[in-house]
Amino acid sequence: MNTPDPLRDLFLLRDDVVFLNHGSFGACPRPVHDRYQALQRELESNPVAFLAEDRDLPGRMSEARQELSRFLGACRDDLVFVPNTTVGINVIARSLSLDPDDEVVVTxxxxxxxxxxxxxxCERRGARLVTAPVDLPVESVDQVVEEIWSRVGDRTRVLCLDHISSFTALVFPVRELIRRARRAGIVVVIDGAHAPGHIPLQLDALGADFYVGNCHKWLLSPKGAAFLWARRDVQELLSPLVVSWGWRSARPGPSRFVDEHEWTGTRDPAACLAVPAALRFREAHDWSRVQRECHGLVRQVRTEIARLTSLGPICPDDDVWFGQMHTLPLPACVPQRLQRELREQYRIEIPILSWRDRQYLRISVQGYNTRQDVETLVMAMSKLLKNDAVFGARRGSA
Ligand SMILES: Cc1ncc(COP(=O)(O)O)c(C=O)c1O
Incomplete structure (x- = not known):
């Protein structure tokens, strides 16, 4: 019998799905979603009172930024809300000046x-994108730092790093790379899509030039809430992606950075305004403890799937490298087929990924998951690994 999990009941997820893919789009708890919808209803009850520049909205956005920035170890006016990480990265990439033959390094x-x-x-500026390979398994922080840094050269102007990568779900050693990049005068941009609410963050202390993160993944906000943080002395390097009233504002707010990026025309700000509710939900449910338990379940899956596949892990067993999301190597398989079997036969939602021609399973464990969920996955994998239609067809080429 599955033990009822009080946290599970606080999420809106369907009961008949074993949801092990928080990493893709998050999942919002019911009380946070209720707050979001209450804000939307309030907006529609008097759109002018809610949205007009001279009424409440700038103050309410500022309060939401205040609470988020406290959580992130940042100053309130050094971050602005954006709808998602992709938008935040676009603001930065389109703003920075690059000359022909300059280089941007990513991994x-x-x-x-x-x-x-x-x-x-890069194509528009005649610059070059340099992709630094980081081999698996990763063995040490030094190894990863050197692999990336070896691709940085005299022409490097920008270094853009994942804080937690998407496919491989690895926590990258950004601190040392930020230190080196800053010393070399290279602009360092961190893609923190998966980091807020997943690993501890102190943005001021981390000291990148720019940091973009999603609230709608691990921080548990509704979709459409993310932030762009810029160190005070480089904020002037950014131009707004969308020019609106905040450019040469007639009613200046706390800073040009906030003015130029916060209001991009009429849109629904409810997801951003619900971020404080997500922070309170986490506090009320002792989320640090929840995260430790989730990490424990991830480690359990890692050990049990490795026992089934006899394949070594992609990183050491240390929370330096992974938190609530982890990527496990699989024998050669037909990934779409495996994903479909897991979904249709076992009602498990989990991504099966191909990276450098090898297949991997990426598990995410969030507070709504139970031990039974991960046991269901292990049971399903133990059966499917014997299924020739899924694994057999490519076994010869493994
Ligand atoms: C590492 C990374 N960067 C950026 C993104 C883009 O996030 P969004 O779709 O919210 O813009 C994702 C999405 O999963 C991601 O994993």
Missing amino acids: DHAYGAVARTWQFI
Whole structure:
């Protein structure tokens, strides 16, 4: 019998799905979602009172930024809300000046949309995108730092790093790379899509130039809440992606940075305004403890799946490298087929990924998951690993 989990009941997820893919789009708890919808209803009850520049909205956005920035170890006016990480990265990439033959360095773990953004910009400026390979398994912080730094050269102007990568779910050793980049006068941009609410963050102390993160993944806010943080002395390097009333504002707010990026025309700000509710939900449910338990379940899956596949892990067993999300190597398989079998036969939602021609399973464990969820996955994998239609077809080429 599954033990009822009080946290599970606080999420809106369907009961008949074993949801092990928080990493893709998050999942919002019911009380946070209620707050979000209450804000939307309030907006529609008098859109002018809610949205007009001279009424409440700037103050309410500022309060939400205040609470978020406290959580992130940052100053309130050094961050602005953006709808998602992709937008935040675009603000930065489109703003920075690059000359022909300048180089932007990313790793081959970078998220596709982010790598494409840099490629797009490099092509327009005649600059070059350099992709630093980071081999698996990773063995030490020094190894990863040196692999990336070896691709940095005289022409490098920008270094863009994942804080937690998407496919490989690794926590990258950004601190040392930020230190080196800053010393070399290279602009350092951190893609923290998966980091806020997943690993501890102190943005001021971390000291990158720019940091972009999602609230709608691990921080548990509704979709459409993310932030762009910029160190005070480089804020002037950014131009707004969308020019609106905040450019040469007739009613200046706390800073040009906030004015130029916060209001981009009429949109629904409810997800951003619900971020404080997500922070309170986490506090009320002792989320540090929840996270430790989730990490424990991730480690359990890592050990049990490795026992089934006899494949070594992609990183050491240390929370330096992974938190609530982890990527496990699989024998050669047909990934779409495996994902479909897991979904249709076992009602398990989990991504099966291909990276450098090898297949991996990426598990995410969030507070709503139970030990039974991970046991269901292990049971399903133990059966499917014997299924020739899924694994057999490519076994010869493994
Ligand atoms: C590392 C990384 N960067 C950027 C993104 C893009 O996030 P969004 O779709 O919210 O813009 C993701 C999404 O999963 C990601 O994993």
